[in-house]
Amino acid sequence: MSDEAQLEARLEEQDTFDPPEAFVEQANVSDEGIYKEFEENWPEAWERAADLLTWESEWEEVLDDENEPFYEWFVDGELNAAANCVDRHLDGRGDEAAIEWVGELGETRTYTYEQLHREVNEFAAALRETGVGEDDIVTLYMPMIPELPVAMLACARIGAPHSVVFAGFSADALAERMNAADSETLVTCDGYYRRGDALDHLSKAREGLADVDGDVTTIVADRLGDDADSDIADDEHVYAELVADHEGATVEPVTRDAEDMLFLMYTSGTTGKPKGVKHTTGGYLSYAAWTSHAVLDIKPEDTYWCSADIGWITGHSYIVYGPLALGTTTVMYEGTPDYPEKDRLWEIVEEHEVTQLYTAPTAIRAFMKWGPEYPDAHDLSSLRLLGTVGEPINPRAWKWYYKHIGNESCPVVDTWWQTETGGMMITTLPALGTMKPGSAGPPLPGVSADIVDAGGDPVEAGKAGYLVVNKPWPGMLRTLYDNDERFIDEYWREYSLPERDQWVYCPEDGAKLDDDGYITVLGRVDDVLNVSGHRLGTMEIESAIVGVEGVAEAAVVGGDHEMKGEAVYAYAITEDEQDETDAFREEIIAAVEDAIGPIARPEAVVFTPELPKTRSGKIMRRLLEDIANGDDIGNTSTLRNPDVVDDIQEKVE
Numbered sequence: 001m002s003d004e005a006q007l008e009a010r011l012e013e014q015d016t017f018d019p020p021e022a023f024v025e026q027a028n029v030s031d032e033g034i035y036k037e038f039e040e041n042w043p044e045a046w047e048r049a050a051d052l053l054t055w056e057s058e059w060e061e062v063l064d065d066e067n068e069p070f071y072e073w074f075v076d077g078e079l080n081a082a083a084n085c086v087d088r089h090l091d092g093r094g095d096e097a098a099i100e101w102v103g104e105l106g107e108t109r110t111y112t113y114e115q116l117h118r119e120v121n122e123f124a125a126a127l128r129e130t131g132v133g134e135d136d137i138v139t140l141y142m143p144m145i146p147e148l149p150v151a152m153l154a155c156a157r158i159g160a161p162h163s164v165v166f167a168g169f170s171a172d173a174l175a176e177r178m179n180a181a182d183s184e185t186l187v188t189c190d191g192y193y194r195r196g197d198a199l200d201h202l203s204k205a206r207e208g209l210a211d212v213d214g215d216v217t218t219i220v221a222d223r224l225g226d227d228a229d230s231d232i233a234d235d236e237h238v239y240a241e242l243v244a245d246h247e248g249a250t251v252e253p254v255t256r257d258a259e260d261m262l263f264l265m266y267t268s269g270t271t272g273k274p275k276g277v278k279h280t281t282g283g284y285l286s287y288a289a290w291t292s293h294a295v296l297d298i299k300p301e302d303t304y305w306c307s308a309d310i311g312w313i314t315g316h317s318y319i320v321y322g323p324l325a326l327g328t329t330t331v332m333y334e335g336t337p338d339y340p341e342k343d344r345l346w347e348i349v350e351e352h353e354v355t356q357l358y359t360a361p362t363a364i365r366a367f368m369k370w371g372p373e374y375p376d377a378h379d380l381s382s383l384r385l386l387g388t389v390g391e392p393i394n395p396r397a398w399k400w401y402y403k404h405i406g407n408e409s410c411p412v413v414d415t416w417w418q419t420e421t422g423g424m425m426i427t428t429l430p431a432l433g434t435m436k437p438g439s440a441g442p443p444l445p446g447v448s449a450d451i452v453d454a455g456g457d458p459v460e461a462g463k464a465g466y467l468v469v470n471k472p473w474p475g476m477l478r479t480l481y482d483n484d485e486r487f488i489d490e491y492w493r494e495y496s497l498p499e500r501d502q503w504v505y506c507p508e509d510g511a512k513l514d515d516d517g518y519i520t521v522l523g524r525v526d527d528v529l530n531v532s533g534h535r536l537g538t539m540e541i542e543s544a545i546v547g548v549e550g551v552a553e554a555a556v557v558g559g560d561h562e563m564k565g566e567a568v569y570a571y572a573i574t575e576d577e578q579d580e581t582d583a584f585r586e587e588i589i590a591a592v593e594d595a596i597g598p599i600a601r602p603e604a605v606v607f608t609p610e611l612p613k614t615r616s617g618k619i620m621r622r623l624l625e626d627i628a629n630g631d632d633i634g635n636t637s638t639l640r641n642p643d644v645v646d647d648i649q650e651k652v653e
């Protein structure tokens with residue numbers, strides 16, 4: 001056997017990995033006692049998180065659980081998030097890089113804390129002048145350009161919550177989110193680059209705006225220069241001009257209550273309508289900072305890189321708020337990992353001497369497929385820690401990451417969390433926990449989770465059940481925007497078990513526990529798909545499909561996909577059999593892209609005369625999943641129409 005093959009074979013057999021000693025010696029958190037401390041001193045131990053921030057006035061109480069599940073954290077504390085992420089670092093780190101931006105075409109832009117402070121102030125002054133007041137929700141529909149975090153922080157500075165809409169979402173999706181949030185200010189940009197091509201973003205934004213109620217103020221940042229398709233209209237403000245008009249302006253950070261909203265983030269749920277997850281200034285920021293410190297081991301002198309998009313929660317917490325609260329350098333990359341070559345990420349790691357890399361399993365699967373020669377061609381020795389998030393990671397991909405990117409000398413943290421949790425919940429602490437590839441690890445100190453059956457009783461180790469979180473935590477969502485009722489319905493169950501007379505949070509994930517208390521997360525148990533780590537609601541896609549004239553009914557399921565983890569499979573019944581054509585398939589696919597965006601594009605559209613339904617008329621999605629996966633479908637006797645299964649299987653083949 002070659003050395004290489006021997007190494008692979010050894011890794012294959014190894015099930016557990018201990019934190020590398022060199023890492024442990026320098027780690028932010030390396031005292032085993034932390035778990036006990038949180039347990040014995042709960043909830044006061046959470047002050048550790050809040051103490052990472054600078055408060056204008058101290059909280060009176062750590063947790064108010066009077067009105068559960070509407071918990072409040074760091075009650076009566078006051079602070080400003082932008083002051084915490086920018087101003088307080090000026091003295092010590094004013095000349096150090098806050099944001100290291102890498103454009104797709106290879107250009108870079110560095111914002112020192114001083115420069116970030118300047119532009120955040122100028123843009124905050126500009127926002128105010130255009131009429132944005134405290135508590136007005138500002139929508140940011142922007143790709144990965146530095147103006148996005150600047151705008152987020154400018155909003156935070158003046159106490160205006162932001163609602164970032166992922167730039168890959170469609171015009172309809174933008175309009176829906178703006179209307180739902182009653183947002184009357186939009187910051188967007190002319191476009192961005194993808195694989196060297198200039199993409200027109202502004203037309204999409206304008207198309208969305210046509211469906212937004214009320215009078216919207218629009219601000220457009222210039223990314224493309226002469227490559228832009230459309231000129232900025234008279235009634236649109238130009239970002240750079242606004243900033244120039246406010247050159248040198250300073251805006252006092254607005255004092256916010258700990259429980260005041262910092263931002264809204266829309267995410268997919270089980271119904272067709274996205275949910276506006278509300279995060280607060282004190283609890284969320286404390287939690288993002290604490291987990292960045294304890295799990296990502298971020299220190300001010302690091303160059304840390306999270307390769308997510310800021311349009312998702314991972315980018316909010318771990319590109320912007322957590323790292324900047326800690327005063328580190330955060331890298332922001334505009335482009336894709338394989339442009340111009342498949343070693344793009346490794347080139348960036350080498351050039352910027354990145355110390356921590358936080359990415360997603362879907363990306364790791366792609367790296368594996370491309371082969372180790374790409375990372376091997378670069379010096380990755382600056383890396384000290386690796387992280388993953390977004391979906392379950394299979395042990396093979398974990399080990400590949402550990403070996404080929406981490407050179408077996410970086411701990412890998414597999415972090416389970418959600419938009420709603422604000423930050424990481426289940427993962428090993430990198431200096432403390434033995435790593436088990438495929439299993440995220442134990443809940444973080446102070447986080448309490450169980451695996452239960454449908455009645456709320458804990459299931460034994462090794463058995464699959466529902467993941468539940470037993471106690472509140474500072475980073476938790478406080479409610480769904482304008483919809484307390486849906487908040488309770490979707491997330492909280494009151495189990496009246498003798499040992500648990502309290503509300504528990506239900507993340508809608510299946511999981512199992514092992515004898516060491518490690519949790520393996522299996523995936524969603526609701527009608528939410530996870531495509532390349534992106535959360536998509538089947539109902540949202542279905543409603544787009546049934547909106548196409550000529551479609552009578554539709555069902556959407558997730559099928560296994562080698563690279564994406566899950567892919568969208570659509571089954572549609574046409575009103576007229578004549579319509580079962582490729583052209584109509586394309587029309588359906590286009591409708592999905594219009595309603596949501598290219599990320600929701602169905603892998604296949606299968607025409608079927610009927611959908612498999614239970615006797616009570618419910619679509620048997622499980623069965624459609626099995627068909628998409630080519631799995632054995634087993635017993636169909638509970639179906640009202642068992643014959644349909646053969647029909648569909650034939651069509652899929």
Ligand code: 6R9
Pocket residue numbers: 267312313314388389390391392393414415416417418419420440507508509521522523524530533534535
């Ligand atoms: C942060 C983020 C949340 C859903 C979540 C779960 C899946 C995230 C995971 C994971 C297994 C992990 N998920 N991290 N599954 N292991 N380490 O991704 O938020 O977009 O809201 O998605 O992602 O199913 O419920 P969000």
